[in-house]
Amino acid sequence: MAIPPTYINESKHLIRIQPEQLDLLWKEGWRHFGTHFYRYSWALYDDVLCMVVPLRVDLEGYKHSKRFKKIISKNKHFKTVIEPIALTTEHHVLFEKHKQKFTHSIPEDIYVFLSRQPDKIPNPTYQVNIYDTEREGKTNPVDKGRGKLIACSFFDIGNEAISSVYGMYDPDYHVHSLGIYTMLMEIEYAKEQQKNYYYHGYSYDLPSMYDYKKRFPNIQAYDWEHWQEPKKIFTNPLPKRFYHLVKLADLDLEHYKGSQIRSVGEFIHCSYSEQVARSANKYFSEEESILILHIAPERVYSLIKDEYAPNGLLFPHVYGYIPRMAIFRTTKISKNKNGIFEFDETIDDEFYE
Missing domain, CATH: 3.40.630.30 (Gcn5-related N-acetyltransferase (GNAT))
Structure with a gap:
């Protein structure tokens, strides 16, 4: 694999450093653990060579999402x-x-x-x-x-x-x-x-x-x-995590066994985080509890398509299968005292941390 001509890989050992020096180092992509300061511009991720991209938040006019x-x-x-x-x-x-x-x-x-x-x-x-x-x-x-x-x-x-x-x-x-x-x-x-x-x-x-x-x-x-x-820099769109809802009684069905979840129809129905509660209450109203499968899209190698439901909302559909390795978490949710399913949309905000 060829090393890019712009490859940077540097480190140094600093015992003492002043605030103004930190500012200069951060601007040039340096980070540190203890006295070990380092920066590198390319790395292997899942055996794919990719550019390392330092990030910062511009605090002028910043507002929380x-x-x-x-x-x-x-x-x-x-x-x-x-x-x-x-x-x-x-x-x-x-x-x-x-x-x-x-x-x-x-x-x-x-x-x-x-x-x-x-x-x-x-x-x-x-x-x-x-x-x-x-x-x-x-x-x-x-x-x-x-x-x-x-x-x-x-x-x-x-x-x-x-x-x-x-x-x-x-x-x-x-x-x-x-x-x-x-x-x-x-x-x-x-x-x-x-x-x-x-x-x-x-x-x-x-x-x-x-x-x-x-x-x-x-x-x-x-x-x-x-x-x-x-x-x-990020030419590829940021993947959005999605979820597959399962009846507890269905976990023993054949298409949920083995190393992958397979579709029993044209595609596997999924929902984005803000759609989970809506889907649960609409399609699983007879259930007291259901299982939520949290899925990382970058680990799904089948075709993922956003398609419109009759209500006009876009839902993710997987044409093929979902490997077990793509399911990074499972959550069991039960109806609240009012008989309604609720789902915390922020539960996976730190999944990749």
Whole structure:
């Protein structure tokens, strides 16, 4: 496989760095874990060579999307504390729980991402702590009285911008989209500090597990020469996750067994997140509970077509089969006390995180 002529692959070790230096590095696509600073412009993803695309949010005129407002609203009862980094036992316990989501390259400890002295080396790091005040936390002086630590993220502060370093959350709270929520709190902090940009990592110019970072409003993308509108770099449309609804009694049927879900008709009926509750209440009204299959479209190799239903809405239809590897989560939902199915549209906002 030929290496592109614009290939960049650099790293350096920095013990101390000033805020204005951070701004310059971020503008040129650099990131860091601890004292290890690095940048690279091309990578292999699923054996396909693709361009690494650093991203940032332009905070001038930034407003949260409707989806992000929902995430903030459903988590506002938690206690949020933004402060200079001060790692406690709670943080290490949380990291051990969070790293269970890794299936390969499992990090040994939190110091894979932070230096041993993150309050000063290579620069003072800040943290966003999210606490469940209804649960008892540890007895560390810093955490005492705040409740149970359920999410945390770390970020750097430059003169013109802030940059996210790493985030983690308690898997028991996965329905709260806490990975996205801590990023939104970092954005709020950056706006309060009158910063110009929020650097939130990188993605690829092809659909990938990092696509959730493309969903932020006002994003800019770096082509390794200029920051510009992302649509000039991401030539492929951002895939939109969809869902297949199943009766619990149907799980034993032949077409739901094996390594793939097969169509019993012309195509497999699916719904987008905002259509799930509507579909459940219309087509599964006789059921008390149903199963929702969460599907990553980039893992489906059959034809996916958006087609109109009689009500004029566009629904995704799969002509062929859905491999098991494309189903990244299953959720059982039951009718509420009013006999209505409800579905949290934001449940998968951090799936690719």
